[in-house]
Amino acid sequence: MGSYSFFEEYNQEVTDSLKNNFSEILKGIGEDVKREGVLKTPERAAKAMQFLTSGHCQDPAEILRSAMFAESYHDMVIIKDIELYSLCEHHMLPFFGKAHIAYIPNGHIVGLSKIPRVVDVFARRLQVQERLTHDILECINDTLKPTGVAVVIEAAHMCMMMRGVQKQNSVTTTSGFRGQFEKIETRNEFLKLISSDLA
Template identity: 50%
Template sequence: MTPGVANKSEQMLDSIQTETFDKLVIKDANNNQTSREETVEKLAKLYREILVTIGEDPEREGIVKTPHRAANALLYFTHGYDVKLDVVMNGAIFDEDHDEMVIVKDIEFFSMCEHHLVPIYGHVSIGYLPNKQVLGLSKLARVVEMYSRRLQVQERLTRQIADAIQQAVNPAGVGVVVEASHMCMSTRGVQKIQSKTITSSMVGEFRENHKTREEFLALIRPHSGRH
């Protein structure tokens, strides 16, 4: 695919995703569908109750619009539930006889801890060994975005990213490493601000062949490849 065509494809997908988010029809846990506007109003009422419960005045100037702002923010933080893998791929799977490792590292992400509803943030490094097919590089970042914009635990997020790439192009192997900070550890509980959590998911050659795994881990280390 030529750069011009690739850029146009990316712009079209961005437009589709933006339009989808703006006009979202949301399914709740009972599979009931509501419009995005209805969902915002429902969430805003709940946020207003929270403000009252903690002793705030929801009519105070500084927070009178907070319930609606928080509702819109929560929908954005969790919009990954409404994104499907085939839409993310958008046909950007190409036949290519390349059999060396492909790595995209330090992909930034933001998510929310499903236990405390506070942020998780960090970066993801992904490698895979192509098996006659390769992915458009930006699709790796989009897979990260799709699964991180949900309520998550880091272990599951790591596994879901690896499984999605395996499903998309059936490579000989996939490796995913996630390093993240959890606000539930730094701002409450043990309050360890500098702590980082590292998780990995290794599939195929990355699990079975220690040389492949070591090559991947060496290449994603900080400053690898720099002089």
């Protein structure tokens, strides 16, 4: 037996309620809920939905505050290619891609792992990409109070790829800038750095 174990805790009352709802959905689309392949699907879907929307129960600002350090660094800090997975609130289908985030410290820096965690918290909610971009931007800006923040998100949307217009190769890009990044030269430096591979 291996030493690896993975544990997720779910609210049993919520799980049972969602399980019943997913069972009704399966019946509604003509599935046989007694069929072996989907016998446990309602419970799996109930747990998956709780995980994928768990960001509603988390405070992203507190995540940042838990690892803020006084530091006199005043140049750009960039974390790029942060993977993100979210659910579109219109069709509850996934959209996924990458976030590129930069900030210019103003007396405080933050632990590098906290920025991707903030992305996860906001992504694990029913979202639209535009609001996701804004949420991340404002959280960092309001909590760290840097001299500038920049957020760019590039994502593919399954609601465009699997249904509707069915365009498999389209990518949506959204961006937001505050403070120093509203200056064209600072913004261009950021955009150049996230689009290049540094040796």
